Amino acid sequence: MELSLSTRTQGEHTVLEVGGEVDVYTAPRLRERLIELVDGGATEIVVDLGRVDFLDSTGLGVLVGALKRLRQAGGGLSLVCDKEPLLKIFRITALDQVFPLYASVDAATEAGPAA
Amino acid sequence: MATVRLSFSPAPVHVRTARLVGVAVARRAGVAEELLDEVRLAIGEACTRAVALHRQYGLADLVLVEMSDGGSYVVRVTDRAPIEAGLGIAALPPDELANESLTDEALTVGVGFALLAGFVEDLQVRPVDDGIGTEVRMVWPVAR
Numbered sequence: 001m002e003l004s005l006s007t008r009t010q011g012e013h014t015v016l017e018v019g020g021e022v023d024v025y026t027a028p029r030l031r032e033r034l035i036e037l038v039d040g041g042a043t044e045i046v047v048d049l050g051r052v053d054f055l056d057s058t059g060l061g062v063l064v065g066a067l068k069r070l071r072q073a074g075g076g077l078s079l080v081c082d083k084e085p086l087l088k089i090f091r092i093t094a095l096d097q098v099f100p101l102y103a104s105v106d107a108a109t110e111a112g113p114a115a
Numbered sequence: 116m117a118t119v120r121l122s123f124s125p126a127p128v129h130v131r132t133a134r135l136v137g138v139a140v141a142r143r144a145g146v147a148e149e150l151l152d153e154v155r156l157a158i159g160e161a162c163t164r165a166v167a168l169h170r171q172y173g174l175a176d177l178v179l180v181e182m183s184d185g186g187s188y189v190v191r192v193t194d195r196a197p198i199e200a201g202l203g204i205a206a207l208p209p210d211e212l213a214n215e216s217l218t219d220e221a222l223t224v225g226v227g228f229a230l231l232a233g234f235v236e237d238l239q240v241r242p243v244d245d246g247i248g249t250e251v252r253m254v255w256p257v258a259r
Binding site for chain 2: 060064065092
């Protein structure tokens with residue numbers, strides 16, 4: 001399934017909903033969108049991975065890149081993910097220790113500024 | 116003996132095709148349904164790695180994926196990049212992942228190998244028998 005991206009604002013947070021497959025072919029589009037959001041002034045971004053059915057190392061690299069960019073700007077990035085196969089990917093790569101992970105968008109936005 | 120052999124130009128768009136074929140053959144070979152997500156991810160990572168190496172070295176050679184199901188499901192992904200590039204691999208420790216100085220490329224490579232090593236119990240990365248390149252060999256049990 002192709003990558004889908006849609007953005008909305010929820011409180012102080014910018015929520016980027018990602019769907020489909022994030023891989024070596026589609027990840028550059030995710031990177032571009034995240035850079036647009038940061039350049040547009042977003043500092044607290046929640047990336048909702050709820051409709052992602054495939055995520056590889058390239059996609060993870062893009063998310064870490066965005067996290068670093070936001071931290072440099074004094075903001076943060078958190079992820080929404082409740083699917084076990086995706087959570088396993090974060091555990092195996094130890095990226096669950098790098099990203100704040102939440103089970104829902106509401107939980108992510110209510111948690112206040114992302115780490 | 117390869118059951119299915121696929122070769123593709125080193126372009127990111129073809130990696131998805133390799134994943135789809137790899138999973139279809141795995142299913143047919145009798146790999147357990149609960150392992151198929153891992154098969155899909157691992158074949159994707161191995162092919163992504165090969166494509167990245169070919170692009171890094173400006174190689175137009177095809178990336179080769181061979182799948183065979185004699186007793187277990189064996190997938191071999193072969194690139195044609197110099198072996199010192201292909202074998203220089205290591206998973207990154209967590210405290211380095213968010214390191215400011217780490218490039219996105221280095222991070223992606225490190226994470227890719229963490230995924231391969233984490234999802235494939237029987238994994239080998241070795242020089243090809245003939246010529247230049249490395250082979251990523253992954254084996255999964257079949258239920259039959």
